[in-house]
Amino acid sequence: MLVIEGIHAFYGRIEALKGVSLEVKQGEIVTLIGANGAGKSTLLMTICGQPRGQGGRIVLEGTDITAMSTHQIMRRGIAQSPEGRRVFPRMTVYENLQMGAINVDPAHFEGDIQRCFELFPILERRRGQRAGTLSGGEQQMLAIARAMMARPRLLLLDEPSLGLAPLIVRQIFSVIRELNQQGVTVLLVEQNAFHALKLAHRAYVLVNGQITMTGTGRQLLADPEVRRAYLEGGH
Amino acid sequence: MEYFLQQLVNGVTLGAVYGLIAIGYSMVYGIIGMINFAHGDIFMIGAFHALIVFLILGAVGISWLPLALLIVLIVGILLTSLYGWSVERIAYRPLRSSPRLAPLISAIGASIFLQNYVQLAQGARPKPLSQMVSGGITLMESDAGFAARVSYIQIVIVLLTLALMAVFTWLIKGTALGRAQRACEQDRKMAALLGVDVDRTISLTFVIGASLAAVAGLMFTLYYGVIDFFIGFVAGIKAFTAAVLGGIGSLPGAMLGGLLIGLIEAFWSGYFSVEYKDVASFGVLVLVLIFRPTGLLGRPEIEKV
Ligand SMILES: Nc1ncnc2c1ncn2[C@@H]1O[C@H](COP(=O)(O)OP(=O)(O)OP(=O)(O)O)[C@@H](O)[C@H]1O
Ligand SMILES: [Mg+2]
Numbered sequence: 001m002l003v004i005e006g007i008h009a010f011y012g013r014i015e016a017l018k019g020v021s022l023e024v025k026q027g028e029i030v031t032l033i034g035a036n037g038a039g040k041s042t043l044l045m046t047i048c049g050q051p052r053g054q055g056g057r058i059v060l061e062g063t064d065i066t067a068m069s070t071h072q073i074m075r076r077g078i079a080q081s082p083e084g085r086r087v088f089p090r091m092t093v094y095e096n097l098q099m100g101a102i103n104v105d106p107a108h109f110e111g112d113i114q115r116c117f118e119l120f121p122i123l124e125r126r127r128g129q130r131a132g133t134l135s136g137g138e139q140q141m142l143a144i145a146r147a148m149m150a151r152p153r154l155l156l157l158d159e160p161s162l163g164l165a166p167l168i169v170r171q172i173f174s175v176i177r178e179l180n181q182q183g184v185t186v187l188l189v190e191q192n193a194f195h196a197l198k199l200a201h202r203a204y205v206l207v208n209g210q211i212t213m214t215g216t217g218r219q220l221l222a223d224p225e226v227r228r229a230y231l232e233g234g235h
Numbered sequence: 236m237e238y239f240l241q242q243l244v245n246g247v248t249l250g251a252v253y254g255l256i257a258i259g260y261s262m263v264y265g266i267i268g269m270i271n272f273a274h275g276d277i278f279m280i281g282a283f284h285a286l287i288v289f290l291i292l293g294a295v296g297i298s299w300l301p302l303a304l305l306i307v308l309i310v311g312i313l314l315t316s317l318y319g320w321s322v323e324r325i326a327y328r329p330l331r332s333s334p335r336l337a338p339l340i341s342a343i344g345a346s347i348f349l350q351n352y353v354q355l356a357q358g359a360r361p362k363p364l365s366q367m368v369s370g371g372i373t374l375m376e377s378d379a380g381f382a383a384r385v386s387y388i389q390i391v392i393v394l395l396t397l398a399l400m401a402v403f404t405w406l407i408k409g410t411a412l413g414r415a416q417r418a419c420e421q422d423r424k425m426a427a428l429l430g431v432d433v434d435r436t437i438s439l440t441f442v443i444g445a446s447l448a449a450v451a452g453l454m455f456t457l458y459y460g461v462i463d464f465f466i467g468f469v470a471g472i473k474a475f476t477a478a479v480l481g482g483i484g485s486l487p488g489a490m491l492g493g494l495l496i497g498l499i500e501a502f503w504s505g506y507f508s509v510e511y512k513d514v515a516s517f518g519v520l521v522l523v524l525i526f527r528p529t530g531l532l533g534r535p536e537i538e539k540v
Contacts, residue, residue, distance in 0.1 A: 048428055074430035086425040088418050090534075099418050102411065103430040150429065 001026045001154055001185050002047070006056030007066075009039075009046045016042040018209040019055065024154070029176065029186045031196040031217065033230055034206035040189040041083040043206065044156045047187075048080055049073050060154070075103050079152035081160060083189075085143040089132025093123055096131050096142055100149030108151065116145040119175050136163045144172065154185045161192050173199055193230040197221045205230075237375045240383040242505040243498070244374075248389045248458065250497025251396035255451035256474035257481065257489035258403070259319075259444030265420045265484040266440050267331070269338050273322050273345035275471015276353075277445050281315040281452025282462045283353060286364050289456070300367065304391075311453055312446045318349075319445025320438055328434070346467075353464040361463040364456055392454045399450060400490060406443070407486065416440060420484075473500075473516065480520050482533020491531060495519070 002024040009017035016039045024030045034040050046053045047060075049070040058066045065073050074080075079100075087096050097116060101109055117124035120141040126134060131142055144160055157176070161169040173195055180186055190196035197203055200217035205226065213220065220226045256278050263271040288307045297303055326345040330338040371386035407413035418426040419436045427433050455470070456462055477496045481488025496516050503515040523531060 050424060050427070070427040071430050071432045074428060080428055082425065082428060086422055086428075088421045088425070090421055091414070091417060095414060098411075099414060099426075099429055099431075102415065146429075 001028075001061060002187070003059040004043075004047070004053075004056070005059075007046060007053040007058060008055040009042050009051050009053055011042075011051065016051075016209055017046060017053075020206070020209070020211055021056070022204055022211060022214075024185060024187050027180070027183065027185055028201045029180050029188060029199055031188045031190060031193075031200035031203040032206055033190060033193045033196065033203065033220075033226075035229070038206045039209040040206055041158050042209075044080060044082070044158050044187070044189060047073075047156065048078070074150075077151075077153040078156065079147040079150035079154075080156040081143045081147040081158060083158040085136075085139045087131040087134070087139050087142050087146070089130065091131055092128050093131055093134070093142055094127045096146050097123075097149050100146035101151075104149065104151050112149055112151065116148060120145055137165065137168055140164055141168075141172075144175070148179070152184060154187065155179065156187050156189075158189045159191055160188070161190065161195070169195070193226075194221075197226075237377045237381050237383040238505065240375055242501045244383065244385045244389060245505075246498035246501030247494065248392050248497070249501055250494035251392050252451045252454050252458070252493075253470070253474045253477045253496050254490045254493025255396060255399065255447045255454075256470060257477040257493045258486060259448050260475050260478040261481070261483055261486055261489040262416075262440050262444050264478070266416065266437055267327070267338075269327070269335065270342065270475070271322075271327075271441075271444075272339070272342035272471075273326070273349060274319075274444065274448060275467035275469075275474065276346050276349035277315060277319050277322070277467070278448040278452050278455075278470055278474075279353065279462070279464065279467030280318050280349060281311055281445075281449035282456045282466060283357060283362075283452070284311040284314045284449065285453040285456040286362055286462060289364055289367065303367075307453060308450065311449045315449035315452070316442040316445040319441045319448070322349075323438060323441040328437075346471075350464050350467070357464065359464065361461045363461045366460060367457060388457050392458060395450065395454070399447065403443075403447070404486075412439065473513075476516055476520050480523055480530055482530030485530070485532045485534070488530055488532035 004020060004022045006019045006021055007017055008015060008019055020043060032040050032043065045051065047058060049068060053066050057064055060076060060078060063076070065076065088099065097113055101112065122138055123141060123145055126138065131139060134142065140160065140163060144157070147155060160172050164172065169192065176186055176188065177199060188196055188200065197217040197220050203215065203217050203220045204211050205213040205220070256274065259274045260271060263269065285307050288310050289303065292303050292306060322345050326341045327338050330341055368388045368391065371384045374383045374385055376382040407416065415426065415431045415436050416439070418431060419433055423433050455466065473496055474493065477492035478489045480495060481492025499516050499519055500512045503512045
């Protein structure tokens with residue numbers, strides 16, 4: 001589905017990714033964990049062309065997308081719920097969801113938005129409210145729902161559980177599992193490593209812009225080094 | 236009373252023209268955060284297109300006014316928006332990621348270029364247009380014989396402006412294009428992440444702004460009957476003032492600001508002196524900015540994001 005080979009990414013002179021290779025297979029949930037500043041968000045953004053990946057290749061469903069512009073990439077069945085949510089603050093909840101579906105056949109719109117409202121009933125109650133006035137957790141739900149409105153085959157999620165109450169976190173993770181069962185492939189970045197590794201088919205560890213470890217979710221959960229670095233005091 | 240009414244009619248007419256130009260300043264500022272100093276000159280180009288097409292239509296004998304107006308409107312919008320589009324492509328887009336000062340200087344350059352271009356192509360002398368619409372309606376007449384009149388041209392200008400504002404508001408609020416435009420304004424990177432072609436959306440913003448300026452140019456030509464290559468400078472500064480007064484970035488603000496500047500000018504000229512009408516407009520601007528730095532309808536920067 002997605003193959004990344006030896007990709008580098010730069011912010012000015014800072015090299016945030018130093019030759020990352022990673023694969024996400026059709027139907028998988030792949031989790032990426034790593035410390036703050038390791039380059040996780042950068043990797044998700046580089047897949048989408050911002051910043052543009054250098055040195056290697058990014059191949060999506062057989063097409064090399066490394067040199068494509070962001071909007072072209074995003075029209076190829078891929079969607080991202082980015083770090084920091086980035087809902088459009090002066091648009092209503094409903095308009096934000098419309099933005100998510102901007103390149104989707106309008107015939108799907110009603111059904112898709114109903115599905116989002118079933119998953120996140122609070123959004124339906126807030127549909128006319130400006131997104132900038134939603135609570136942090138509500139904005140997070142909106143960002144995920146907006147990404148779902150694009151009907152992605154590959155969904156990139158950057159810390160979807162950030163700032164959410166435990167009950168909602170569990171709900172988000174079950175939404176991810178459900179989407180996956182319906183055929184959506186997921187690449188997930190999480191601080192909440194315990195939940196994320198349990199959910200994942202496979203996982204990667206990113207340290208300072210380089211992949212240092214990979215395996216099944218279960219393997220990494222059991223690995224003493226991973227436990228010490230990312231699960232300390234956890235569950 | 237009659238005199239007051241007359242100034243009101245004149246002020247609203249003037250305000251309509253300023254408002255239409257002000258929207259272009261406001262929209263461009265909203266989406267790329269720069270003042271498009273060439274926008275006043277796009278308005279001037281619009282006025283020249285109107286003049287030229289009117290003269291051509293007159294020469295080929297199309298004189299039925301509604302038809303002539305419609306043709307001038309369509310041709311004027313098409314040609315003028317091509318200029319607006321080109322200015323963005325040539326003068327601003329290559330500088331998109333440079334420091335702010337660069338596109339600003341480029342904008343001033345584009346403005347000077349357009350003025351000189353028209354001066355060379357059309358000559359420096361004012362160009363007259365024979366009156367296309369005459370007559371009007373007397374609203375009120377005093378015992379002393381002063382009559383407050385609204386001319387047919389003024390009615391056309393105000394009605395056309397109202398219609399355009401309605402279409403424009405619907406375009407921004409109710410269509411996918413308008414949503415994409417607002418999305419780029421609020422978070423360009425996120426808009427791209429949703430598959431919006433940001434460059435195309437910015438181009439469209441310039442095209443829409445130039446179209447409204449083209450209509451304003453047409454109205455100006457009809458109303459005053461004489462234009463030259465320099466009208467864009469003065470009208471541009473007024474419209475820019477209107478955009479700031481209403482709150483730059485706010486579209487209802489641009490319309491309101493235009494109306495206010497038009498009224499201030501008309502009343503000041505009517506009751507005090509014509510010479511100092513600009514001082515009055517800028518004075519009000521200064522006062523408003525002291526008490527409301529974001530303009531009348533501009534949003535305060537405090538926002539939970
Ligand atoms: N726009 C930017 N300009 C300059 N440097 C940046 C920029 N964005 C990120 N960086 C740097 O790149 C590195 C990787 O950042 P990134 O946001 O990808 O980390 P992360 O793994 O997502 O961290 P976190 O868990 O805190 O979200 C960091 O050192 C960061 O300072
Ligand atoms: Mg991050």
